[in-house]
Amino acid sequence: MKIQFQPKLLSTLKTYNKEQFYADLMSGVIVGIVALPLAIAFGIASGVTPEKGLFTAIIAGFIISFLGGSKVQIGGPTGAFIVIIYGIVQEFGVAGLAIATMIAGVMLIAMGIFKLGSIIKFIPFPVVVGFTSGIALTIFATQVKDLFGMHIAKVPADFIHKWITYGQFINTINPWAVGVGILSIIIIAITPKFSKKIPGSLIAIIVLTVIVYFLRNKFGIQGIETIGDRFTIDPSLPTPVAPEINFAAIKTLLPTAFTIAMLGAIESLLSATVADGVIGDKHDSNTELIAQGIANMVVPIFGGIPATGAIARTMTNINNGGRTPIAGIIHAIVLALILLFLGGLTKHIPMACLAGVLVVVSYNMSEWRTFKALMKNPKSDVAVLLTTFALTVIFDLTIAIEIGLLLAVLLFIRRISETSSISIFKEDVDEAEYVEGSTDTEKLHLPTGVEVYEIEGPFFFGVANKFEETMKVIGDRPKVQIIRMRKVPFIDSTGAHNLQNLIRSAQKEKIQILLSGVNEKVHAVLNQNGIEELLGSTNVCSNINEALARAEELLKEKSKHNS
Numbered sequence: 001m002k003i004q005f006q007p008k009l010l011s012t013l014k015t016y017n018k019e020q021f022y023a024d025l026m027s028g029v030i031v032g033i034v035a036l037p038l039a040i041a042f043g044i045a046s047g048v049t050p051e052k053g054l055f056t057a058i059i060a061g062f063i064i065s066f067l068g069g070s071k072v073q074i075g076g077p078t079g080a081f082i083v084i085i086y087g088i089v090q091e092f093g094v095a096g097l098a099i100a101t102m103i104a105g106v107m108l109i110a111m112g113i114f115k116l117g118s119i120i121k122f123i124p125f126p127v128v129v130g131f132t133s134g135i136a137l138t139i140f141a142t143q144v145k146d147l148f149g150m151h152i153a154k155v156p157a158d159f160i161h162k163w164i165t166y167g168q169f170i171n172t173i174n175p176w177a178v179g180v181g182i183l184s185i186i187i188i189a190i191t192p193k194f195s196k197k198i199p200g201s202l203i204a205i206i207v208l209t210v211i212v213y214f215l216r217n218k219f220g221i222q223g224i225e226t227i228g229d230r231f232t233i234d235p236s237l238p239t240p241v242a243p244e245i246n247f248a249a250i251k252t253l254l255p256t257a258f259t260i261a262m263l264g265a266i267e268s269l270l271s272a273t274v275a276d277g278v279i280g281d282k283h284d285s286n287t288e289l290i291a292q293g294i295a296n297m298v299v300p301i302f303g304g305i306p307a308t309g310a311i312a313r314t315m316t317n318i319n320n321g322g323r324t325p326i327a328g329i330i331h332a333i334v335l336a337l338i339l340l341f342l343g344g345l346t347k348h349i350p351m352a353c354l355a356g357v358l359v360v361v362s363y364n365m366s367e368w369r370t371f372k373a374l375m376k377n378p379k380s381d382v383a384v385l386l387t388t389f390a391l392t393v394i395f396d397l398t399i400a401i402e403i404g405l406l407l408a409v410l411l412f413i414r415r416i417s418e419t420s421s422i423s424i425f426k427e428d429v430d431e432a433e434y435v436e437g438s439t440d441t442e443k444l445h446l447p448t449g450v451e452v453y454e455i456e457g458p459f460f461f462g463v464a465n466k467f468e469e470t471m472k473v474i475g476d477r478p479k480v481q482i483i484r485m486r487k488v489p490f491i492d493s494t495g496a497h498n499l500q501n502l503i504r505s506a507q508k509e510k511i512q513i514l515l516s517g518v519n520e521k522v523h524a525v526l527n528q529n530g531i532e533e534l535l536g537s538t539n540v541c542s543n544i545n546e547a548l549a550r551a552e553e554l555l556k557e558k559s560k561h562n563s
Contacts, residue, residue: 004286012324027322028330034199042077046085060307063295065328069287070272074313098243098300103257108293117285124408126385134392136365146355149177177352184356208353228347235343238302268309380411420457449479456487461494480551486517496529516547
């Protein structure tokens with residue numbers, strides 16, 4: 001099997017020029033600045049230290065741009081992972097998170113090697129919206145403590161107990177923290193009206209960090225917690241340390257790793273697809289998955305958290321002129337320089353301000369308009385949407401993705417089954433309905449004792465039982481049954497097994513089965529299951545005329561035998 005791994009960097013460098021480098025440089029610098037507050041906020045919200053979010057943005061951002069299958073994808077920590085990372089850290093610690101992330105990296109590489117990139121794109125839209133909206137609500141719930149400056153020693157991990165705890169500590173709300181949080185949200189909301197280049201989150205952090213610094217140091221106002229009050233920032237690049245991996249840890253963390261891999265694959269490929277539509281390009285999904293996998297295998301060694309393609313930062317890159325992976329590489333370098341030379345200043349950033357940034361992130365992620373529109377869709381889509389949303393919020397993302405996908409698959413099977421139909425003809429049928437390429441509307445007369453069964457649609461396990469039940473309730477038993485399969489695009493092992501049982505049952509009742517109009521793919525499956533051998537090659541006919549002629553021969557033979 002040939003591995004599909006062709007990084008976009010290699011093809012873009014062939015025609016690279018100074019003008020494009022300048023555009024990529026400007027875009028990379030801007031995206032690096034945009035990524036700074038988000039990386040810090042995502043790191044803290046995930047239950048790890050702020051610099052771990054920065055490490056992830058730097059290392060994963062570089063690898064994903066260097067090896068990825070998209071020209072403009074920007075990789076790093078994203079809001080979608082906050083909930084699952086926080087849960088892993090609470091249950092298994094940072095070491096468990098590192099192992100789960102590395103296992104997820106292996107899974108992503110395997111997905112790319114086995115060319116599953118295109119398949120992941122077909123995950124039902126209600127499932128994607130359901131867990132995305134659920135994540136958004138959960139992220140908002142995680143930020144209530146810092147947004148209101150509550151004094152809570154430890155916030156519960158699950159959604160319901162989290163809100164119960166907030167209710168119990170409502171009397172600890174700090175008005176100064178509330179003011180900082182609300183002001184940060186207002187600044188982020190109004191910034192696009194006067195600045196398209198500089199992100200509102202960065203302006204909010206700079207303005208409110210300065211204000212809070214003076215409130216604390218010049219006016220003696222306490223109670224506004226900053227990053228430095230909770231964390232010790234190490235403004236240096238990390239030392240690589242490989243986590244200790246054993247079979248017991250792999251077995252325990254495998255379901256969680258699967259969720260990280262699936263979520264990372266879905267989010268990165270969705271981001272790349274959206275980017276394709278804007279720049280008129282086509283990304284290589286399998287190469288992108290392999291790059292994402294490598295990034296998630298390397299990042300934990302340097303203390304980072306799971307990473308994927310980030311839609312918001314990717315769009316920022318495109319809007320500022322970035323058109324090659326060089327822009328993403330520059331964004332990673334800019335972040336590394338900020339960490340090394342300005343990292344010490346991050347300790348003054350107010351926690352309430354970061355909470356405000358994440359509240360805006362959760363609002364943008366919520367897709368409430370799309371959620372509302374989907375509620376008008378068929379009941380099956382609404383059921384998938386609400387189930388995935390509820391499971392994400394009440395339980396966790398692992399269960400939500402697994403159950404959501406299972407429910408979507410079951411509903412899809414039901415819909416496909418409904419598109420398959422079985423028709424019974426006992427007397428006359430339109431020739432055009434049965435003869436390939438015919439434009440005649442003349443009737444074909446069926447001899448007495450011959451019946452035709454038309455299967456339309458795939459003959460798989462969802463339809464096979466329906467066909468078997470139809471054959472059992474036909475009333476008087478005919479002498480010859482013609483099963484018309486021209487409109488059967490494929491047959492699976494269950495369909496073949498049921499057909500085999502039907503033939504054997506008919507043979508016991510002295511009924512001859514004929515097959516008509518079987519295509520090559522279906523014919524191959526029938527041969528593999530010994531059905532042609534069971535029937536005899538003369539009883540597998542290419543069209544209805546041939547099948548009817550064969551039926552008349554069999555009727556004459558039976559008539560002679562009986563006389």
